[in-house]
Amino acid sequence: MFEASSREIRDQKLQAAWRRAFLFVTILLILPVGVILWILAMKGGPALSWAFFTDWPRDGMTAGGIFPALIGTLWLVGVALVASVPVGVAAAVYLSEYAPDNALTRLINLAIINLAGVPSIVHALFGVGAFVLFFNMGTSILAASLTLAVMTLPVVIVSTRESLQAVPRAFREACWSLGATRWQTIRHVVLPNSGSGILTGIILEVSRTVGETAPIMFTGAAFFLPILPSGVGDQTMAMSLHLFVVATQVPGVPVELPFGVALVLVGMVLALNAISIVFRTRLRRRKKW
C-alpha cells in the first residue's frame, strides 16, 4: 500500500534534479570569491611580513611596507564613523519611532534610497564641490571622511531602522500604556534590544568604507606623503588608493607588492564581516523573548 505511482517517482526524480541544479548554481557563487582569495594569497602572500605592516614605502614606492597607508585608512574610517553614526542612528530612530506616515517621511525615505544608489564617483565630485571647495576644508582627512560618511549614511540608516523595527511593537505599547514617554521607551527597551543589530550595520559600513577609492581620491587621499597626518586638516595616504598607485601608476614595482596590499585590504574587509557575523549569531543565540 506504500508503493509510489510512476507519476510520483517521476516527480521525485524531477525534484532531486532541481535540488542539484540549485546547489550547483549556489556553488558557482562561491567560486569567484575562492579564486580571488586564492590568487591574492598565492601572489601576495610572499610580500607579507611584520615589516610590511610597519615600514614606509621605499625606493620610489617599489619596495618597503604600507604603514602610512594603513594608518591613513584608520584615520579616514574613524572620522567617517564619528560623522555618520550619530547622524545615521538619530535619523533611523526618528524614522522608526517618531515619523508619522506623511509626505515628508516618504520624501526622506526616497532620498535615502537614492543616496544609496548614487555612484561613488559622483559622491567624490560632490565631496570636492561641497567639502573641499565650498566649506573650504581643502583636500584633507576631514573632507574625505565626510564624503565617505555621506556615501555610507544610507547603510547606517537602513540597517539601524531594521534593527529597531525588529523589536516587537507590543513592547512599545506596553511601555506607553505604563505612562512611559516615547523617549523612555526607546532608551530603556528599544535601543538595548537592537544594539547588536545596529553594531552589525556599523561594521558593515566600516567594511565598505575601507575599500572605497573614488570618494577619497580627490578629497583627501594622497599619492605619497613622507609624514603621517597630524590632524583631520592634513592629507593622508590610504590603503585603497595606495593599491591603485602601486598597481598602475609606479613603474618597476615587484608583482608581490600590489598583491600584498590587496591581500591586506581584502583581509581587513573579511575580518570585519566575520566580526559582524559573530555579533549576529550571538544576538540570535541570546534569546530574550
Next chain:
Amino acid sequence: MVESFVSKLEVKNLAISYRGAPALSAVNLNLAPNEILGIIGPANAGKTSFLKALNRMDEMTPGMEVEGTVLLDGMDVRSWRNPYALRRKVGVVFPLPVGLPLSIRDNVTFAPRMAGVRSNQDLDGIVEKCLRRAALWDEVKDRLDSLGSLLSGGQQQRLTIARALSQDPEILLLDEFSIAVDPVTTMRIEEVLKELKEEMAIILVTNLTQQARRLADRTAFFLSGQMVEVGETEALFQGKVEDPRTQQYLEGSFG
C-alpha cells in the same frame, strides 16, 4: 448598587474611527468605583478600541481618531496636559502576555522608575507588593533577576498584572487576558480580580461570556461598532434584556 453612584469614569457619546472608517459609535457608559464592568461581544465589535480611547493610547496609534468625552473623576481626560500621568492612573493588561525583555524585577519597577522613583527600598517594596497581589510572588521570588519575557505564558500574564498595579492605578483595563493563559491561571487571575475590585474599578473585556458572569457586576454588549446595551450581569443572563441580539449572543446563537 447600580442605580445611583458617583461615577469613577464617565463616557459620553464616544465615537472611534480609523482613517475615517468608523469602528465604534455613540457609546455612553458609567463606571462606579469598585465595580467590575464586563464588556462582551464578537471580534471587531470595537472593544479593544474602546479601551484604547480611555487612556489616550489612540494618540500612539496611527490613524485612530476619537470623538466624544471621557471623564475621569469628572475631568475630561482629553484636557489633561500630561497623558503620561493619566496612563499611570489606568493600568492595562493586553490579550497576549507582554513580558518586557527586562528582569522580572525591572518589569514591575519599570513604570515607577520612569515616573521618577529612585529609592531601591521603595522599588523593592513595590516589587513584592505587586507580585503578591498578582499571585506570582511565591513562584518567582527567588529569581527576580531572570528575564520576565522568558516566563511561561500564564506567569507572564500575571507579571503584566503586577506591572499594571505598580503605580496603584485607579482603574484597571483587561483586554481578553485569558486568551493565552491556561484554565488554572485564568481562575487564579479571576480570584485576584475579585480582590482588586475592593480597591479599584475594573473594565474586563472578555470573549468568555461565563467569565463576565463570574466576575462582572454589570456587563455591556458590543456588536459591530455599537454598544447594544448595558445592564446588571445576572439580569442579562436571566434573559432580562432590552435587545434580542444580546440574548442570542449570550445563548451562543452567533458570535
